[in-house]
Amino acid sequence: NAFTQKTKSGSNLHKNKYLTEVLNKYKMNTDEVWKGIVANRGSVQHLEFLTQDEKDTFKTAVEINQAWIIEHAAERQEYICQSQSLNLFFPPDVNKGDLHSAHMLAWAKNLKTLYYLRSEAISRADNVASQAKREIIFEQEECLSCEG
Incomplete structure (x- = not known):
């Protein structure tokens, strides 16, 4: 988005x-x-x-139910003579059982390939610029450089 x-x-x-x-x-x-x-x-x-x-x-992509993706790919598969490039997307903290279930579902539905399995990094660098609050503090009446 x-x-x-x-x-x-x-x-x-x-x-x-x-x-x-x-x-x-x-x-x-x-x-x-x-x-x-x-x-x-x-x-x-x-x-x-x-x-x-x-x-x-x-x-x-991560928010979409991946079993739904597999089910729809399986419906298309019978009309495709070779294969389709199916990408699955999982959150970084995916449960191993859920990941295994997705692979087993694809196998049970006779999908020929799972092209990519993608996941996000478990930790990402914070965007400090968006979090930093900038405040201008005027403590001196005159600029130190200007004092002469």
């Missing part, structure tokens, strides 16, 4: 244009809302003004 692309010329924030339309509908297309989305790794589940249907529409 939102991510920062870092290039040689700087960083650019990319926003989901369909989510932007929904935020405009609520008059909530603000920098503060987008900062919250980026801080939550693209998730909108924390936005209380969205309906459950809207939250479901804009789920991130």
Whole structure:
């Protein structure tokens, strides 16, 4: 829904244009809302003004039930002569049993491949710039450099 692309010329924030339309509908297309989305790794589940249907529409890959992904891939598989590149996404603290169950479900449903298994890092560096509160303190009436 939102991510920062870092290039040689700087960083650019990319926003989901369909989510932007929904935020405009609520008059909530603000920098503060987008900062919250980026801080939550693209998730909108924390936005209380969205309906459950809207939250479901804009789920991130990790928030989607991976068994649902496997079931739908299995339905398509019989119409594909070779294979499909199926990517599964799990949270960093995924339960080993859940991970095993996903693999077993894919095998039981005759999926030919699981292309990638992706997970987020268990810990991420804090974005200090977004957390730091800057306050200007005027203790002296005159700049020390200007005193002469």
